[in-house]
Amino acid sequence: MNQIKTKCVFGPIPSRRLGRSLGIDLLPYKTCSMDCVYCECGATTVLTSERKEYFPTSAVLAELDAVLAKDHEIDFVTFSGVGEPTLHSGIGEIIRHIRLHYPELKICMLTNSTLLDQESVLEDLDGIDVIIPSLDGSNEEEFLKVNRQEPGITLASVVSGLLKFRARYPEVPMWLEIFILPGVNDSVESAERFRQLMEKIAPEKVQLNSLDRPGVEEWVLPEPFEILEKIAAVIGKTVNVEIVSRHKVQVKTADRETPSVDKYNDLILKTLRSRPCTAEDLSVTIGIPAERITPHLRRMERAGLVISEEGSRGIFYRPLER
Numbered sequence: 001m002n003q004i005k006t007k008c009v010f011g012p013i014p015s016r017r018l019g020r021s022l023g024i025d026l027l028p029y030k031t032c033s034m035d036c037v038y039c040e041c042g043a044t045t046v047l048t049s050e051r052k053e054y055f056p057t058s059a060v061l062a063e064l065d066a067v068l069a070k071d072h073e074i075d076f077v078t079f080s081g082v083g084e085p086t087l088h089s090g091i092g093e094i095i096r097h098i099r100l101h102y103p104e105l106k107i108c109m110l111t112n113s114t115l116l117d118q119e120s121v122l123e124d125l126d127g128i129d130v131i132i133p134s135l136d137g138s139n140e141e142e143f144l145k146v147n148r149q150e151p152g153i154t155l156a157s158v159v160s161g162l163l164k165f166r167a168r169y170p171e172v173p174m175w176l177e178i179f180i181l182p183g184v185n186d187s188v189e190s191a192e193r194f195r196q197l198m199e200k201i202a203p204e205k206v207q208l209n210s211l212d213r214p215g216v217e218e219w220v221l222p223e224p225f226e227i228l229e230k231i232a233a234v235i236g237k238t239v240n241v242e243i244v245s246r247h248k249v250q251v252k253t254a255d256r257e258t259p260s261v262d263k264y265n266d267l268i269l270k271t272l273r274s275r276p277c278t279a280e281d282l283s284v285t286i287g288i289p290a291e292r293i294t295p296h297l298r299r300m301e302r303a304g305l306v307i308s309e310e311g312s313r314g315i316f317y318r319p320l321e322r
């Protein structure tokens, strides 16, 4: 396979949960086994469950080594990005490489859980330190409505995968994320069904999330904080629950409109057309925290909307006009 410039490694990004976290993004834009209505990366264009070497593993490792040779203050290497990381068939080799050459680094896996019921995927995840899987439906209907997954993937197969992971790696902490959407999976009945699922899976903690960045679909709205609290009280009878959504204020109907990814991108592009900016410059101009704008710029770069280059004050972004 020809070597190609991958740019799969990004960051490090300061993270409340993971310290200084270096991201690895193994999928081309926008390849995923789901097309979640809330995805902040935009709509999935390649909906697939096929595992393959989307970027040459050797190129990813070379890039990772080059970054780690310069920066010695990384706490975590986190697999995340614009698609489902376990779709990359070289992920096991990458994890083994990190374990062998950087034993002091911790490895975190963000996953949509869809491939965890495959033996080869479970085997590849040997050596990770934390798993943050997602599970957004309390029944099949909700699951399909929120995640619009690849045909063949069901809530039952995802739960089966999570149970297999727990059985195989009981020592790996699991922080399971549930994304709550008004009118879809926020009822009392849904909360009780989620509680029953959590009783089976027994994650170390559940993190309830809600929209605080633009999603794919404009009908997706933030969940009012008091509803998240009610759901947390039900699930919390069984496992530890944390609300990670930043929407701590009552959301009134008039305030609930959230810009789509396209509108968010337009705002950034408009600023960049006037002058190239660093993530920090954009953070000040647009009012989005720097630690949130960096991964977003990374996704825009992967989508071919912006280009980055080294400048006097760090990495500068400018629009990639076509």
Ligand code: SF4
Pocket: 032, 033, 034, 035, 036, 038, 039, 040, 041, 044, 081, 082, 083, 084, 112
């Ligand atoms: S939120 Fe994650 S799983 Fe869902 S479409 Fe986006 S990248 Fe895929």
